[in-house]
Amino acid sequence: MSASPAVPAPRWRLIVNVLLQYVRSPFHVLGGLFIVVFGYLIVVPLLEIVLSSWQVQDGDARRTGAEVGTWTSYYWHRILIGPLSGRLFWEPLVNTAVVSAGFTGLAMLLGTTLAWLVLKTDIGMRRFIGFAAIIPYILPSWTLALAWITFFGNDRVGIGAAGVWQSATGITPPDWLGYGPLPIIIVLAVNYSAYSFLLASAAFATIDSRLEEAAVLHGVPHGRILRSITLPIILPALGSAFILTFANGIGTFGVPAFLGIPVRYNVLATSVYQSAGIGRFGDAFALTLVLVGIAGAIIVLNNLIMGRRRQFTTMTGKGSTYKRLALGRLRKPVTALVATFVAVAAFVPITLLVWQSFQLRLGDYSLSNLTLAYWTGEVYGIRGILVSERVRAAAVNTLVTGLTVGLVTAFLGMLIGYVVTKRRGTLLARLVEQISFIPFVIPGIALAAIYLTMFAQARGPIPSLYGTVWILILAFMVARLPFASRSGISSMMQVGGSLEEAAEIHGAGFWTRFRKVLFPLAKRGFLTGFILTFVATVKDLSIVVLLATPQTMMLSALTFGYVDLGQRQFADAIGVVIVTIVLACTFAVQWITKTNPLQGFGGDAK
Amino acid sequence: MNRVVLENVTLRFGSNVAVDDLSLEIPGGSFFSLLGPSGCGKTTTMRLIAGLETPDAGRIWIGDQLVFDAATRTHVPPANRGLGMVFQNYALWPHMNVRDNILFGLRVRKVTKADQVARLQRVLERLQIADMAERFPNELSGGQQQRVALARELITDSKVILMDEPLSNLDAKLRIDMRVELKQLHEETGGTIIYVTHDQIEALTLSTEMAIMKEGVLQQLAPPSEVFRSPANMFVASFMGSAPINAFELDIRPDRLEGHGIRLPVPPGRMDRVRSGDRVVVAARPEELSLLRAATPWSVAGTVTSVLPTGYTAFVRVDFAGGGGHVTAEHDLRTGVVTAGDRVHVAFDPETLHLFDAATQQRL
Numbered sequence: 001m002s003a004s005p006a007v008p009a010p011r012w013r014l015i016v017n018v019l020l021q022y023v024r025s026p027f028h029v030l031g032g033l034f035i036v037v038f039g040y041l042i043v044v045p046l047l048e049i050v051l052s053s054w055q056v057q058d059g060d061a062r063r064t065g066a067e068v069g070t071w072t073s074y075y076w077h078r079i080l081i082g083p084l085s086g087r088l089f090w091e092p093l094v095n096t097a098v099v100s101a102g103f104t105g106l107a108m109l110l111g112t113t114l115a116w117l118v119l120k121t122d123i124g125m126r127r128f129i130g131f132a133a134i135i136p137y138i139l140p141s142w143t144l145a146l147a148w149i150t151f152f153g154n155d156r157v158g159i160g161a162a163g164v165w166q167s168a169t170g171i172t173p174p175d176w177l178g179y180g181p182l183p184i185i186i187v188l189a190v191n192y193s194a195y196s197f198l199l200a201s202a203a204f205a206t207i208d209s210r211l212e213e214a215a216v217l218h219g220v221p222h223g224r225i226l227r228s229i230t231l232p233i234i235l236p237a238l239g240s241a242f243i244l245t246f247a248n249g250i251g252t253f254g255v256p257a258f259l260g261i262p263v264r265y266n267v268l269a270t271s272v273y274q275s276a277g278i279g280r281f282g283d284a285f286a287l288t289l290v291l292v293g294i295a296g297a298i299i300v301l302n303n304l305i306m307g308r309r310r311q312f313t314t315m316t317g318k319g320s321t322y323k324r325l326a327l328g329r330l331r332k333p334v335t336a337l338v339a340t341f342v343a344v345a346a347f348v349p350i351t352l353l354v355w356q357s358f359q360l361r362l363g364d365y366s367l368s369n370l371t372l373a374y375w376t377g378e379v380y381g382i383r384g385i386l387v388s389e390r391v392r393a394a395a396v397n398t399l400v401t402g403l404t405v406g407l408v409t410a411f412l413g414m415l416i417g418y419v420v421t422k423r424r425g426t427l428l429a430r431l432v433e434q435i436s437f438i439p440f441v442i443p444g445i446a447l448a449a450i451y452l453t454m455f456a457q458a459r460g461p462i463p464s465l466y467g468t469v470w471i472l473i474l475a476f477m478v479a480r481l482p483f484a485s486r487s488g489i490s491s492m493m494q495v496g497g498s499l500e501e502a503a504e505i506h507g508a509g510f511w512t513r514f515r516k517v518l519f520p521l522a523k524r525g526f527l528t529g530f531i532l533t534f535v536a537t538v539k540d541l542s543i544v545v546l547l548a549t550p551q552t553m554m555l556s557a558l559t560f561g562y563v564d565l566g567q568r569q570f571a572d573a574i575g576v577v578i579v580t581i582v583l584a585c586t587f588a589v590q591w592i593t594k595t596n597p598l599q600g601f602g603g604d605a606k
Numbered sequence: 607m608n609r610v611v612l613e614n615v616t617l618r619f620g621s622n623v624a625v626d627d628l629s630l631e632i633p634g635g636s637f638f639s640l641l642g643p644s645g646c647g648k649t650t651t652m653r654l655i656a657g658l659e660t661p662d663a664g665r666i667w668i669g670d671q672l673v674f675d676a677a678t679r680t681h682v683p684p685a686n687r688g689l690g691m692v693f694q695n696y697a698l699w700p701h702m703n704v705r706d707n708i709l710f711g712l713r714v715r716k717v718t719k720a721d722q723v724a725r726l727q728r729v730l731e732r733l734q735i736a737d738m739a740e741r742f743p744n745e746l747s748g749g750q751q752q753r754v755a756l757a758r759e760l761i762t763d764s765k766v767i768l769m770d771e772p773l774s775n776l777d778a779k780l781r782i783d784m785r786v787e788l789k790q791l792h793e794e795t796g797g798t799i800i801y802v803t804h805d806q807i808e809a810l811t812l813s814t815e816m817a818i819m820k821e822g823v824l825q826q827l828a829p830p831s832e833v834f835r836s837p838a839n840m841f842v843a844s845f846m847g848s849a850p851i852n853a854f855e856l857d858i859r860p861d862r863l864e865g866h867g868i869r870l871p872v873p874p875g876r877m878d879r880v881r882s883g884d885r886v887v888v889a890a891r892p893e894e895l896s897l898l899r900a901a902t903p904w905s906v907a908g909t910v911t912s913v914l915p916t917g918y919t920a921f922v923r924v925d926f927a928g929g930g931g932h933v934t935a936e937h938d939l940r941t942g943v944v945t946a947g948d949r950v951h952v953a954f955d956p957e958t959l960h961l962f963d964a965a966t967q968q969r970l
Contacts, residue, residue: 013678506685
């Protein structure tokens with residue numbers, strides 16, 4: 001043995017060696033960095049608004065009769081008990097529950113039925129239906145809301161122009177059909193049905209067909225197999241998706257803003273927006289906390305239930321479908337009905353927006369009313385969107401923000417994936433995974449309200465970020481973190497492990513390993529993550545309505561502003577531009593990955 | 607000086623002890639196998655040597671270099687340990703062709719171009735993969751991938767190469783060919799090979815020395831023949847061998863060993879550490895037993911209850927006449943056919959008989 005007798009090492013040597021070990025380990029360096037940075041960007045703000053909701057805010061000294069910064073129950077009292085609590089909180093709470101449960105349920109029903117028809121029956125036009133069904137999910141949900149107003153709006157509410165229906169029939173559609181809970185539920189359900197369609201398709205496609213074949217051999221009729229075997233097997237997966245969508249949906253902003261606010265129908269998200277918009281941040285914080293609390297509780301509950309039951313254990317089949325159900329005489333009518341439905345949902349909204357953007361006067365659907373003024377001309381001294389300095393600046397800002405967020409977030413996602421998969425199950429890995437998932441339960445509007453106040457003044461070494469593009473970049477980065485880290489983790493699971501260790505043994509340092517081994521192997525995932533984050537940033541309305549300023553205008557915020565001013569044609573034209581960008585990028589991803597990019601990027605209601 | 611020494615190395619994963627106070631001296635130039643059932647800590651031990659895991663206690667030397675010392679928190683990173691490693695799934699980088707895979711280490715270490723070319727040529731030829739340099743891993747068969755993985759380690763001239771179940775992904779025929787190849791490579795290079803496997807035949811055929819582990823604890827460290835002939839404890843005895851070993855717990859009487867219908871003489875010179883009244887485990891592999899027509903002092907009478915032929919030999923189950931026990935013996939069918947119902951005498955061989963203390967399970 002070359003074992004020399006153990007001489008006690010000097011203390012400094014020990015400390016240096018321990019430090020060396022940590023500094024040399026990318027797992028510890030990156031993990032530690034993530035905890036600090038995300039702690040500061042995610043956990044600290046949450047704790048801060050908890051405190052702030054119990055402290056007198058700027059400008060409320062007179063109302064509360066106490067100095068700014070002192071402890072008060074004023075805000076919680078105001079939203080929970082006070083005379084305005086109904087208007088501020090209880091009504092929006094009930095509305096949120098109604099809308100979320102309504103649209104999630106309807107979307108699940110639509111999506112699952114569609115998936116069953118496409119995958120398990122001999123319905124015709126299968127490819128077309130599969131393609132068209134996902135379009136509404138790619139579009140920003142608020143463009144669907146605008147299109148809804150264009151069709152069902154009447155001349156008494158909102159922009160005060162007759163919709164297509166009113167113009168064509170002369171019958172004034174009732175207000176409840178143009179605005180309020182029903183249209184909100186329908187629009188969101190159409191938007192999300194594509195998501196549940198993808199999910200249910202995956203479930204139907206991967207269910208082990210031998211389970212069904214076993215029943216066929218026992219002579220069980222088709223309908224009975226669906227009822228007693230297929231559905232029960234995929235139900236847990238769908239149930240979990242329902243819960244996640246519901247949790248995410250309670251924070252959805254754009255659609256209720258366009259379809260609810262004009263008739264004073266508020267959900268919690270629009271309530272936060274209105275409180276923050278008039279500077280009542282105490283109320284906004286309390287409402288935000290309720291939103292985050294409900295979403296968080298639902299997620300925790302879901303994990304508790306799903307943790308005990310592994311839902312996918314039986315869904316390991318190769319996806320060979322046993323004999324499709326013959327629809328027989330019903331085949332033609334069912335095909336026509338379904339094809340029409342998905343076609344209407346996919347193409348009519350865009351068509352309506354395009355059409356309206358060419359209307360000189362709103363609500364006049366004659367050919368003589370068509371104009372290019374809102375695109376390339378000038379109306380009321382406002383230049384058309386293709387020749388407007390303002391729109392160009394917003395477009396540049398949107399692209400710069402989107403590209404930066406996309407790159408940074410996709411890159412972060414990979415590094416997070418590295419840390420989480422490198423030593424699965426260690427405290428540091430678990431902490432990084434959990435902390436990067438927290439933003440999933442913070443609705444965009446809530447995150448915006450938090451960052452608006454947090455970064456309004458200088459904080460330590462960080463100067464005031466409000467009015468700069470950085471606050472937008474930070475907010476979007478945090479908002480997309482759960483999705484980026486999920487995809488980073490899954491791609492690192494595939495490429496990590498021995499491939500990296502082999503390079504390590506051959507003398508490659510971390511950056512060499514990352515550049516030469518990990519990144520090249522995960523670059524498809526990176527590219528997909530990058531583009532999807534870019535798309536989400538361009539689509540988003542909930543973050544930009546509070547954080548975009550005239551100096552840092554974003555296209556979607558511009559749309560929101562034009563709708564507010566009643567200049568729908570400008571709003572529609574910009575909406576069309578956004579839709580074009582979004583569709584082009586999504587199909588680019590589809591082309592790059594040769595798969596459906598939307599699969600696995602669940603419940604993304606912002 | 608390519609020896610590897612582990613001194614009192616312990617690694618815990620949470621409350622689970624993966625490697626428990628392990629001390630090993632792996633001689634330079636040896637073909638050293640770490641053998642054991644899955645979860646015994648053999649792969650972990652190798653990863654500790656590689657530096658991919660960090661022990662909680664102990665010291666590790668590679669050659670004369672102290673690469674790990676818990677007392678001073680010394681931990682030399684894997685790259686600086688001068689090791690090569692062949693992974694179970696080969697870990698060939700799928701986005702690089704064979705040439706780039708093999709040259710990766712040299713490029714990272716900034717070896718000159720001319721040297722790279724010369725060394726590449728040498729290993730490609732040695733492993734007979736010269737015509738595959740431009741191919742990508744997914745265009746290679748399992749055996750070819752295996753050769754590329756070996757080439758990738760050989761080219762760096764590492765004096766110690768770690769191999770983690772390198773043959774387990776190959777089909778049976780190829781595995782035998784590669785065994786021969788590995789043995790030749792080892793003899794040519796003269797380096798140290800540390801070889802992890804759960805396949806005892808691989809360990810027996812390849813190693814100059816082997817360590818058998820169970821639940822993170824070293825059971826026996828010896829040359830293969832010794833492990834097979836003189837297992838250090840009951841675990842090693844039952845782990846080694848292709849067919850399950852026959853084992854009986856017998857009472858020690860002054861003049862005999864007794865129980866389960868068996869009565870055997872006391873083996874001379876092996877009972878010093880136990881006393882009359884203690885219990886002893888007597889074990890014999892099926893191939894160490896023979897079936898006789900006539901009784902001897904070392905035989906036990908019984909009846910054949912089943913015969914499972916496997917070619918020239920058959921596994922024969924014999925139930926003892928005295929009640930209770932039974933054995934499986936491997937019988938050479940060319941010396942005579944037996945059928946169920948035959949009355950036979952099962953002869954134990956005092957030379958090869960394994961004796962263990964029933965209480966400690968240690969060899970006597």
